Amino acid sequence: MILRTVAQKLQAWDKGAPVARYETLHQAVVPPDQAMVVAFVRMAGESRPWGVAWGVVGAEPRIENVPDGRVRDDVAVLCADFAEGLLTHMRVHNWTYDPVGKSAAAGELRQIWLPNGQHLAMLHQLNYTYSQTKFGGTNQNILQALGRLSGWMFRDCSRTGHQHVVDATRALSSAFAFPAQGARTAHLGYQLAWLETPGERDSRMAAANGAEQLTVSPTMDPSVEREELSDLVESWQAGRREGAPPADAEVGISDVLEEELARRWRLTEKAYQLLANGPIPVNPGVDSLIDQAHSEFWFQHQRIELRQNDPSQGPAFIAHPETDYHGSSAASRYLIHASNDEGYGGHLIHHDPALFSESLADGRAFVVAVEQVANLGSGRSTVPVWVVVLDGEVPNRIRENSRLVPYESRGHQATVTSISVLEDRTELQLEWTTRKTRALSCGIGAKPVDDAWIGEEVAFVLSDAADLTRRRSQRVWAAKDGPGAWLTHGKAPAPLQITYEDDTYDLLVDDITQIAGEPA
């Protein structure tokens, strides 16, 4: 736990209520009709859903369930209903007349809000179950589409800066520091009680303690299953075996599940409302993250739905639910995620002083005093060079050739050409490399060559190599025909079989078979 986190928890305790962690939200919050809230319940020990609630914010959710979550065909019908709503909401190709295109605007973003990470894991289960299923009858196509979309959403959530899926608990934890242990703030009801209960610390704490007694996870409280559902399910199964499942048992099960689903759905909707209508504005840099998210959605999902190959992004193949077996698909995805992670802070930091303070403490940002300004260009060329002084006792991650961006003047960039460590200070020579003749939008607002900078203090942020890393991801695909590819690319296929309780099975075809073809 870093010092800043501890300090914020103490501030929150002192205030008696959660405090904002940053001055902006680092996540998009779309208009209500573009935010679909989804919640699941499942039987203990089962991976398939027993019931699903879905609907956009501000409207009544649709809540569907089956009498027994172990009956594969019933669950498939339930999931096909859910798939229709989800695929339409996300504007997926082939399932809507208005699919999201390659160059979508920021305002077109659609989001799925889930209560917490365990509901997110349900997307992974849907991916496993349906992406290549050969069951489902007339619903087979839509179930496969649900599996593919769920898989993409689940995978995309591990990408820094993703925007399509929101884990509500995590979103609140990112936005607020709570006066409580980290493990307890992983409960959405607990968080909301701290945030929404009026009054002083004691009343908020009491409300939070009460709220955390009710489960939010897809797996219900064992006492609910044992005392309210077990007999009903048994009775329904007994009737089913005789060809006449009792309707009253079905209604009884449905009532319990509806109540459980509705609670999870409402809590998530509240989290949305709190962030959408709360005092913390969304960071303007999030627009760049939305652009990235649209690009990911296009290249990793929509394009593949249309089966369009792309030389720089690789062929259109359906990713395996477990991992990327093909070396190029694994490395390419890894490098894209690394690139997004490298660039993430740079999009947000110039609009959030609290994030800047955190970077100062971490050595990723620093303040220098300008001592000399020179122009080393000849003729019409301009090469502004600064000699600046940094307090040698503050932490920093500066190295020769580090690239720096002036704080609040994104677009300008300078490279550290030399570092001299002196007794009480560190002297840096900086050469401006981009926007060399344009005035900075920070400090005195002069051009880099202007002597007026001498004596001024200027804050800088370490830049990243996100663009280079992205190019490397494309290079991975390009290298597949190189002489060294015998070592670096390709691997024998490893098909995965999923066997069901009735001894039928699905065979998941991995990415190698799709990319490289069937083994000889």
Add this chain to the structure above:
Amino acid sequence: MIEEIQQQSTILRSDLVAHLSGLGRLAVVKAPPGSGKTYTLIEVLSELVTAGQRVAVAAQTNSQADDICVRFAADHPEVSTARFSSKGSLPPASFPTSVSWLTATAELPTTPGVTVATTAKWSLTDAGFPFDLLAFDEAWQLSWAGLMQCALLSERFLMIGDPGQIPPVVTIDVRRWETSPRAPHQAAPEIVLAEPSLVADRFVGSLPGCWRLPHEAVEFVRPFYDFDFHSFVDPGARGLDLPAGCDLADLADGRPLILTVPTPPHGPPLEVDHEVARAVAEVAAQLLTPGAQVRLGSAGDPARPLTPADVGVSSSHRVMNAAIARELAVWNGEIRVDTPERWQGLERPIMIVVHPLSGVVNPSAFDLETGRLCVMASRHQAGLVVLSRDHVGSTLADYVPNAEQAPGRPDVVGRGHDAHIRFWSSLDDQGRVRPLN
């Protein structure tokens, strides 16, 4: 014994040349710290170039690439050597004029010789026609994704590096690829060594001895490696001789010393441990006392006075290093203070390090990764002082690894925990763990 080790090194080099001159397409050489891996690389490549090969060398940083060029120019001026660098870059001061400085792909040599660049540079280069061999120095710092980008450069690969060092830096969630047969974030040689289908293709060897560490220090570093190695240094040859009565006089025997600082009853400080930072400065002052003599050569070689530039300091966190640098300001920056990541490939006669678990009462997988401790414990030539809060021994004893790795993956955390315990307890058993006075 030393002759035997030298003979093993010679045999390894000639086997490598034979493999890479023939049909061999892949060779991996494991090297313990200070074992002469760059020397081995240069000697092997020189022979291959003499035999007519055109070789690309990939280093992991620009300074490593420059260093390789300097050594080629000094040891094998007959080998045509080029340094391939970024557009607009200039050679550093005192860079040998006999080495060509190239910045354009079109300038790449087409005749036998060695061309050195960073892996990052090679990974975005279309060389036109392939090299006969691509050799990676410090290969355990190279990720599999990094290697894949270089597949256009050559059909044959040589990887040489230190498996005990810090693995490639990973800053993102990589659970998706933990079970991938060729996980893109893992060290490339680890994947090559684990792949059964490559058995017929690969040559695997290890360098047998360590030149850098004192003879008496090697046994403490061995637990970090899965192969055996010995010391090239004579027993008793290396150490630090301090004036009589000095608390740290036992550094004369070349073995490491752990000095502990009491852990406060309410637990160690968060982030920056100012008391330990002050302790580092106190130890540095004791070591740099007038009359301190360091022995760096072979047995019988004369000692020389210790200077501040002979001392290096390392702790895992930058904020802690900044606090230590403040405490060491009296030496005007002559004592280098840096993270273990930045110390890789470097050495100093004397190292003072802050134990990576000092202040960590609930170790995570990151904390128990042994690369940092291994790097910290293997940079010195004559003496090593480890500073730590005194809870570390009991923290390690109380910790129970959870084996949280993905199915089919090695229990890296459990192994790290074991290596940490063996390092600490072997020093403790020899009376080398004691409170700082």
